[in-house]
Amino acid sequence: SQRTLVLIKPDGVRRGLVGEIVGRIERKADWRITALELRTLDRAVLEQHYAEHVGKPFYEPLVEFMASGPVVALIAEGERVIEGVRALAGPTDPIAAAPGSIRGDFGTVVRENLIHASDSEESAEREVKIFFPGLA
Numbered sequence: 001s002q003r004t005l006v007l008i009k010p011d012g013v014r015r016g017l018v019g020e021i022v023g024r025i026e027r028k029a030d031w032r033i034t035a036l037e038l039r040t041l042d043r044a045v046l047e048q049h050y051a052e053h054v055g056k057p058f059y060e061p062l063v064e065f066m067a068s069g070p071v072v073a074l075i076a077e078g079e080r081v082i083e084g085v086r087a088l089a090g091p092t093d094p095i096a097a098a099p100g101s102i103r104g105d106f107g108t109v110v111r112e113n114l115i116h117a118s119d120s121e122e123s124a125e126r127e128v129k130i131f132f133p134g135l136a
């Protein structure tokens, strides 16, 4: 079984969608939430988390947004959970995301797309270290 690092982004927390998003993950058969914390991210953590995007045109506004309020960071564990949470989230652009997905149901703006989920086993382990160093 796998684990993945999920962030409910500041728009999701501000809009009261934490229960909705956590619920969709929690209800998948045999998946478990094994860590969960509300916290406001600083630039240093965001620079580590989004290292692959440093220098891109959307990087500064992305960091500004991600630091604009608390996020919910969580670890979900279970069968194919990495691919599975990405599927629940839908594609990066919420307008391109199908209804039924989290981004497709609730998002309109690329930056404010509600959820982050690790995109590979390597990313998951790297991101767990950043957000839950005690569980790495």
Ligand code: GTP
Binding pocket: 058, 062, 091, 092, 110, 111, 112, 113, 115, 116, 117, 118, 119
């Ligand atoms: P994350 O799970 O947040 O990493 O999303 P992702 O894997 O679907 O997208 P990616 O890692 O490529 O980009 C990270 C985040 O940067 C996205 O979720 C968006 O919030 C933002 N982003 C990515 N590409 C663009 C873009 O072209 N324009 C803008 N404005 N934001 C972008």
Ligand code: MG
Binding pocket: 119
């Ligand atoms: Mg990504």
